[in-house]
Amino acid sequence: MTTTSSRGWTLAARVLMAAIFLVAGVRKLMTYGATLGYFAKLGIPFGDVVLPLTIALEIGGGLLLIAGWRLQWVASALALFTLATAFTAHAFWSADAAQFSGQLNNFLKNVAMAGGFLLLIVQATDGKRTTAGR
Template identity: 80%
Template sequence: MTTTTTTNDDTGRGLVLAARVLMAAIFLVAGVRKLLTYGATLGYFGKLGIPLADVVLPLTIALEVGGGLLLIAGWRVQWVAGALALFTLATGFIAHAFWAADAAQFNGQLNNFLKNVAMVGGFLVLIAHASAAGRKAGPGG
């Protein structure tokens, strides 16, 4: 019975690691792309009406790349997943406002908005798992 439990625990850890890597991938790619197209991204942030875009952009890149790497590493998953969830939800409302899009962009913006909402759901699962794992480990572990 111990072997089955250990195998199930190993499988669960592997699945959670895979989930963290898959969730992080979009942030790593997005952050690197923003860095490589810094000027164009700065202009896009301005077009979106983001105040202090020259301050927000480097913070966004740091959050996306840093948060993605920390999520993969499993460092303070509850905090990192929480920060990325809030960022993802805010991004959905700011950058993917399908309700204000013209007919040609409506479907794309709706899909991106719903993708962001689904990602927030994934982050909530990671937060719940990390919380449960912390309770299982107890105060000393």
């Protein structure tokens, strides 16, 4: 049974997890040209297509995460995006000594966030089973 208290904590967790995506998406939008250049530096193909999709996923996904709309799908998309970003943008194994710690920390942060999304997916799945069993 889901209590009002646990729903409140779950909402707080979703808001905290969404914050990084909302901020990142807005920052990418505000620094569009520089971000496009950064994507090119990372070797991301079709940056002019990928960047608007990334912004839409970060801002839209963040808002949908807060709202709890289709939580399994949104959390799954953000988990995959977060893991892809870890391997694409935070390749600590090829970073120079000055960047190693920062890239390792960001990589691990992304992996931990993917773990948080897995918990949200499981919780949403369990909630559907509980509701269906009534």
